[in-house]
Amino acid sequence: MELQEARRTLVVPGEAFAEGEYKILTPSYVIRLDKRYVATVVGLAQVNDEAKEISIIPLEGCYIPQPEDVVVGYVVDVGLTSWELDIRAPFTATLYAVDFLGRPVNPAKEDLNNYLTIGDTILAKVEVFDRNRGPIVTTKGKGLGKVVRGTVIEISPVKVARVIGRKGSMHQILEGETGCEVIVARNGRILANCPNRELEDILIMAIIKIDREAHIPGLTDRVKEFIIREKVKRGLIGGETKTD
Amino acid sequence: MEKPKLIKENGLRHDGRRPNELRPIRMSVGILNKASGSALVEYGETKVLAAVHGPREIPQRHLLLPDRAVIRCRYHMLSFSTHERKSPVPTRREIELSKVIREALEPVVISETFPRTAIDVFIEIINADGGTRTAAVTAASLALADAGIPMKDLVVGVAVGKVDGVLVLDIDEEEDMFGEADMPVAIAPSLGIVTLLQLNGVLTREEFSEALRLALAGANLIYEKAREALRDRYMKVRVEE
Numbered sequence: 001m002e003l004q005e006a007r008r009t010l011v012v013p014g015e016a017f018a019e020g021e022y023k024i025l026t027p028s029y030v031i032r033l034d035k036r037y038v039a040t041v042v043g044l045a046q047v048n049d050e051a052k053e054i055s056i057i058p059l060e061g062c063y064i065p066q067p068e069d070v071v072v073g074y075v076v077d078v079g080l081t082s083w084e085l086d087i088r089a090p091f092t093a094t095l096y097a098v099d100f101l102g103r104p105v106n107p108a109k110e111d112l113n114n115y116l117t118i119g120d121t122i123l124a125k126v127e128v129f130d131r132n133r134g135p136i137v138t139t140k141g142k143g144l145g146k147v148v149r150g151t152v153i154e155i156s157p158v159k160v161a162r163v164i165g166r167k168g169s170m171h172q173i174l175e176g177e178t179g180c181e182v183i184v185a186r187n188g189r190i191l192a193n194c195p196n197r198e199l200e201d202i203l204i205m206a207i208i209k210i211d212r213e214a215h216i217p218g219l220t221d222r223v224k225e226f227i228i229r230e231k232v233k234r235g236l237i238g239g240e241t242k243t244d
Numbered sequence: 245m246e247k248p249k250l251i252k253e254n255g256l257r258h259d260g261r262r263p264n265e266l267r268p269i270r271m272s273v274g275i276l277n278k279a280s281g282s283a284l285v286e287y288g289e290t291k292v293l294a295a296v297h298g299p300r301e302i303p304q305r306h307l308l309l310p311d312r313a314v315i316r317c318r319y320h321m322l323s324f325s326t327h328e329r330k331s332p333v334p335t336r337r338e339i340e341l342s343k344v345i346r347e348a349l350e351p352v353v354i355s356e357t358f359p360r361t362a363i364d365v366f367i368e369i370i371n372a373d374g375g376t377r378t379a380a381v382t383a384a385s386l387a388l389a390d391a392g393i394p395m396k397d398l399v400v401g402v403a404v405g406k407v408d409g410v411l412v413l414d415i416d417e418e419e420d421m422f423g424e425a426d427m428p429v430a431i432a433p434s435l436g437i438v439t440l441l442q443l444n445g446v447l448t449r450e451e452f453s454e455a456l457r458l459a460l461a462g463a464n465l466i467y468e469k470a471r472e473a474l475r476d477r478y479m480k481v482r483v484e485e
Contacts, residue, residue, distance in 0.1 A: 014471075061392025
């Protein structure tokens with residue numbers, strides 16, 4: 001099925017970009033004044049006249065946790081029964097020792113610093129987050145837990161969707177073309193495990209390119225081309241022999 | 245210092261502007277990389293830098309509100325921004341301006357999106373040549389937009405003054421010092437609301453209406469430039485070949 005073509009424009013706060021009756025898909029970024037739909041952030045407004053839907057892809061902003069989001073956090077504080085993680089949200093996230101260790105802890109006998117300490121990198125999943133409490137994360141799940149190797153690349157959290165791409169297309173290209181294992185966390189931290197330094201450099205450059213050019217169409221093809229060109233430049237693949 | 249002639253015989257002002265003319269305005273957005281958002285705004289010789297941090301958790305937990313973010317604002321003049329060295333200690337005037345600028349921004353920021361957090365706005369006056377509070381409002385709203393904080397509209401400021409009996413737009417320091425009245429105004433043009441209005445000096449009712457009309461016209465021009473400055477940040481990004 002072909003996707004319906006939507007009008008896309010760059011909007012700034014206070015700009016009315018549609019009029020009439022539409023369904024707002026991104027309520028945080030659009031407000032309705034009388035019959036006009038006004039943007040509240042700098043972003044790309046999409047107006048789908050057939051489906052009568054409007055949405056805005058923001059170009060700036062911080063990370064707002066949502067349950068089920070996979071995030072990369074750094075330990076910033078060690079408590080008696082929990083750790084505090086910086087997940088680039090307005091709030092620090094709590095990781096309970098019971099959850100991480102899988103058993104109850106006795107703070108009188110154990111020091112949590114022995115398991116995780118300040119500066120450690122954790123791959124976790126947001127379990128709960130609402131307006132009354134700070135986010136609580138869990139490390140129960142496949143691949144979650146303390147990160148012991150790899151590189152973390154930080155990009156703007158609002159551009160994570162572009163690094164994943166439509167149906168994961170960009171993610172596939174990044175992994176397929178560089179041979180790196182790439183985990184894209186929702187808070188804009190990308191965890192990469194690469195076979196060698198050169199491929200890692202190419203991956204980082206490609207991700208920076210995505211962050212910079214996220215609002216310009218045709219990104220996926222440009223990134224694919226970019227990676228191939230960089231690989232040729234470094235002699236990782238020849239002109240005609242194309243092996244990974 | 246003797247009072248200079250502020251309106252010349254040909255009706256032009258001491259710097260050659262017409263009464264309803266703005267100073268040259270320049271704006272750039274996203275110039276600091278450690279802050280969540282930033283903007284540099286120049287109204288002629290007046291130069292203002294604004295930076296936004298947050299929304300974030302703050303150690304002063306008693307300040308936080310359960311249903312929305314608090315906006316904290318600091319307006320500060322750098323020691324070298326004036327003719328004579330200004331002590332860096334916040335003065336009574338700076339504390340007042342921090343408050344009125346904060347109140348000028350609060351109606352447009354959708355602070356309910358971030359309960360229990362604080363949004364910090366830091367404004368530094370790099371060079372002061374009249375109209376610093378209005379330039380500060382413009383810079384702060386651009387910095388907030390750059391930080392990705394949802395806002396109903398941008399707020400822009402401009403001052404109207406009365407010098408030698410003539411109402412003039414966007415007054416500079418000399419006109420402020422020797423003029424009869426000074427009226428800074430900040431508006432959110434798309435929402436059609438005035439978020440800051442102060443008046444120093446005396447205006448008649450008719451003069452006040454005329455001054456407000458002049459300010460709205462000026463603010464609309466500045467508003468267009470502000471929107472352009474925000475867009476420019478992305479329009480200037482070109483595909484790397």
